[in-house]
C-alpha cells in the first residue's frame with residue numbers, strides 16, 4: 001500500500017475551482033455575444049475572436065518567455081478579458097487596435113502584477129480606457145446595429161451612442177425633451193437597437209448572463225444592485241431637479257455600458273471587495289461616479305472610469321469593511 | 331429554521347452509516363490503554379505489571395480537579411506499563427493488558443432495563459460523573475465534572491445537548507437517538523438536575539428526520555426537554571455556532587460558553603452520563619462510525635477503549651484498495667493518521683477511510699480574491715488575509731485580525747477555488763500568535 005496521506009484537516013474540498021468559475025463567466029457572456037452577432041454581424045465575431053486570441057497569446061508568451069512560469073491560460077481568465085475587451089469597443093474597430101488593447105490589458109494590467117488574482121485593476125477596462133485615450137477617433141465611431149436577421153451591410157451607417165447624442169445635443173443648446181425624441185426607445189435599448197459597443201447594446205442579454213452567474217454563485221447581488229440602484233437614484237434626483245437638462249434615471253441604466261459594467265466588470269472578483277458591505281460601498285461608488293462623469297465629465301460615457309477609480313480603493317474598502325466578526329463587539 | 335448568524339458550508343453529507351444499526355465490537359486479546367485520555371493534569375497509574383484487573387476497575391486516577399479517572403475496559407492481567415505511541419505519534423504512558431474472559435466489577439448494573447428515576451442529588455451526580463471518568467466525547471475530552479461545576483458568580487441558563495452531528499459520514503448521534511432514545515433522554519435529565527435547570531435544549535440538524543420524530547415523540551414523557559431542529563449546515567455542531575443558533579447569543583472572543591450562561595454536552599457524553607449515574611458504569615468505551623466511500627459495509631460500533639485500530643479495520647473488511655487517508659474524526663476537522671498501530675481512546679468517534687481521489691490535494695494557485703473563504707467563515711474572519719500574514723510571519727497582524735478566534739472548522743479551505751492551504755497556515759499562525767500572547771501575559 002502507498003503511504004497514507006497525512007495532510008491537515010479539512011480532508012475534503014468543495015471541488016470548486018478557478019477554472020469552473022472563469023468558464024461560468026464565459027458562458028454567462030454568451031447571450032451578450034449572440035446579440036452582438038445579431039446586431040453587428042461578422043464584425044462582432046471577428047473582433048471577439050481577435051481579442052480572445054491575442055489575450056491568450058500574450059499571456060502565454062509572457063508566462064513562457066518573460067516570467068518562465070507554468071502556463072495558466074487554460075484557467076479561462078484571459079478568455080474573459082478578451083471577450084470583455086471586445087464587448088467594449090465599436091464593431092468597426094480596426095483589428096490591430098484590438099490587438100494593442102489586448103496587449104495593454106494582459107501585458108500591462110495583469111501579468112506584471114503577478115497574473116490572475118494580483119492585479120489591482122480590471123485588465124479589460126485598462127485595455128479599453130487606454131484605447132479610448134490613444135485612439136479617440138476610432139473608439140467613438142459607432143456603426144448602428146442593423147435589425148436582427150437582416151443582411152443589411154452594417155458599415156453603412158454610423159451614428160452616435162444615445163449618451164453621445166445627449167452630450168452633443170446639450171452642447172448645442174438643445175432641450176432634453178427635444179433630444180429624447182431622437183433617442184432610441186426603452187424597448188429598442190432592451191433588445192439591442194442602439195448605437196454602442198459590441199456588448200452593451202442589449203440589456204436583456206446582459207441581465208440573463210448576470211442571473212446565470214448569480215445562480216451559480218459566481219457573483220453576489222451586492223455590486224450590481226448597489227451600482228444600478230445608486231446610478232438610478234442619483235440620476236432620478238437630477239432629472240427631477242431639472243428635466244430639461246438631465247435624462248431620467250431609467251434611461252441612464254439602459255443606455256451605454258452601465259449594465260455591462262455593473263454585471264460583468266465591477267463584479268470581477270479580483271478587483272472588487274470581499275465583504276458584503278465593502279461590495280455595497282464599492283457598487284455605490286461606481287454608480288455615483290458613472291453618473292457624475294456622464295453628466296459633467298468630458299466623455300459621454302463614464303462606466304469604465306468609474307469602475308477603475310473604484311478598483312483603486314478596493315484595498316482600502318477591504319480594510320474599512322471587514323466581515324462582522326463573531327463574538328466581537330466594538 | 332434556526333441557524334447560526336454567519337458563514338457555514340454544505341459539504342456532501344455522505345451519511346453512509348445512517349441506517350446501520352449499532353453493534354458491539356468483539357473483545358480482543360490484547361488491549362493498550364493510554365493512562366491519560368483527557369484534557370488536563372495527567373492521571374496517575376494505579377496498577378502494576380502482573381496485576382489482575384476486572385472490567386470497570388480503576389486503572390489510573392485523576393488526582394487533580396481538572397483530570398479524569400480511567401477504568402479498565404477489559405478483564406485480564408496487566409502485562410506491562412510503559413510508553414506507547416498515540417495518534418499524534420508521541421509516546422504516552424500506557425497500560426498493556428492481556429485479556430482473559432470478560433469479568434465485570436459487581437457494582438456495575440449491566441441489565442438493559444431503563445432506570446428513569448434519578449435519586450442522586452446534584453452534588454452527588456457531579457461526584458459520580460467524576461468518579462466514573464466521564465469526559466466530553468466530541469473529541470476535546472474535557473472532563474465533564476469540571477464543565478458541570480459552575481464557578482461562583484457564574485450562572486447557567488442554558489443546557490444544550492449537541493446532536494447536530496454536522497460532520498459528513500459520522501452517524502453515531504443519529505443511531506443513539508434512534509436506538510437508545512430513552513437512555514439518552516434520561517441522561518439529559520440527569521444533566522439538567524445536576525445543573526438545577528428547568529430545561530434542556532437538544533439541538534439537532536433537520537436532516538435527521540427519523541431521529542427528530544422519535545425524539546419528539548418520547549420527549550413528551552421527559553419534562554423540560556426541548557427539541558430544537560436546526561438547519562443542516564456545517565459547522566452547526568461547533569460549540570459557539572450551536573449556542574448562537576439556539577440562544578442567539580455570541581460567545582465573546584476569547585471567552586467560554588459559560589460566559590453567556592451556556593453549557594454544551596454531546597450525545598455520546600450524555601449517554602455516558604446516564605450509564606455512569608444511573609447504572610454505575612464507568613466510561614470504558616464509546617460508539618464510533620467506521621465509514622468511507624470505498625468501504626463496502628459501513629459500521630456503527632461500540633468499541634471499548636484500548637482496542638487496536640488495526641483489528642477494527644480488519645473487522646470491517648480491511649482497508650480498501652484505493653485508500654488515500656485514514657482519518658480519526660470527521661473529514662472536516664478530524665486528524666489524518668500516520669500510524670495505524672494505535673489503540674482507541676476516549677473521544678475516538680469515528681474512523682473514516684478517504685479514497686485516493688478525495689484525499690489528493692490540488693496544486694494551490696494564486697488567491698483570486700473571490701471572497702469565498704470570507705463568506706464561508708463562521709467566525710467572521712478573513713482567512714485569505716490571516717493565511718497571507720501567517721506566511722509572512724506577521725504575528726502582530728494575525729493577532730489584530732483575531733486569528734485566535736478561528737475554530738479550525740475548515741470551511742475556508744473547503745471553499746477556496748484556488749486550493750489554497752488556508753487552514754494549514756492559519757493553524758501555524760494560531761500556534762505562533764498564541765505563544766506570543768501567552769509569553770506577554772506571563773511577563774505582566
Ligand code: SF4
Nearest residue numbers: 707736737739740742
Ligand atoms: S478554519 Fe478558522 S478561518 Fe477557516 S473558516 Fe473556520 S474559523 Fe474561519
Ligand code: SF4
Nearest residue numbers: 697698700701703746
Ligand atoms: S477563497 Fe481562496 S481564492 Fe478566494 S479569497 Fe479566499 S483564499 Fe483567495
